[in-house]
Amino acid sequence: MSKKVPDDIAKEIKECVFQEADRVNYLARSRTDNGNFLAQLVAMAKVGGRLSQYMKKAEIRTYIKDAILNRYSKDKTQEERPDDLGRIILKEIGIQAHFEEEDAKSQITLFKSPSDSCFVVVVDGTVLKWETALRKALLYIASKPFSQNSNASIKVVLTLFARHQKVSPSDFRHLEKALSMCNARPYIYGEG
Numbered sequence: 001m002s003k004k005v006p007d008d009i010a011k012e013i014k015e016c017v018f019q020e021a022d023r024v025n026y027l028a029r030s031r032t033d034n035g036n037f038l039a040q041l042v043a044m045a046k047v048g049g050r051l052s053q054y055m056k057k058a059e060i061r062t063y064i065k066d067a068i069l070n071r072y073s074k075d076k077t078q079e080e081r082p083d084d085l086g087r088i089i090l091k092e093i094g095i096q097a098h099f100e101e102e103d104a105k106s107q108i109t110l111f112k113s114p115s116d117s118c119f120v121v122v123v124d125g126t127v128l129k130w131e132t133a134l135r136k137a138l139l140y141i142a143s144k145p146f147s148q149n150s151n152a153s154i155k156v157v158l159t160l161f162a163r164h165q166k167v168s169p170s171d172f173r174h175l176e177k178a179l180s181m182c183n184a185r186p187y188i189y190g191e192g
Contacts, residue, residue, distance in 0.1 A: 005054045005063075016046050017068045026069070027076055028164040028192055038065055077161050080190040081124065085109055085159070089120050092157050092185040108140050118153040119146050127160045127167055127188060130175060134158060134184060156184035162191040 042048035051060045097111035107124035125133025137156045141147045
């Protein structure tokens with residue numbers, strides 16, 4: 001029964017889901033609350049009901065979650081993401097650095113200090129999954145030639161989206177302490 005959702009219908013459904021996600025503050029909710037929200041979307045005539053004309057009931061939930069809500073999360077994160085990474089590097093590490101390269105797919109940006117052999121790797125992530133961002137940074141560094149230079153100093157800044165939730169001072173201190181062991185610093189944005 002699965003057939004392609006027409007573009008105009010898919011767009012209307014996406015807009016409806018985005019409005020509902022904004023209304024309930026989707027990014028700041030718990031996993032359980034978001035699971036209930038997803039079930040409500042499946043049951044809504046304007047969302048699940050319309051999708052049922054093009055796909056099996058079992059596919060509707062997956063479609064809403066993977067094709068719409070994941071896009072919503074990525075779009076909202078990108079909207080909140082700070083633009084001036086050089087300013088963040090100066091604030092967090094205390095050095096002026098200029099842009100070298102970016103891997104947009106991995107959300108990694110490399111900067112270099114013009115005065116010495118200091119490289120700064122900036123990786124996007126979320127507060128909840130900071131370890132994933134750190135892993136990406138470390139694997140990126142290990143794959144690059146500058147990491148083989150014994151004179152190079154390598155620092156990491158994790159730009160972590162808080163998803164409109166407050167990060168407690170004690171959680172932030174623990175995160176800072178853990179990251180300092182890897183020569184990394186957290187920069188948290190988008191708190192509630």
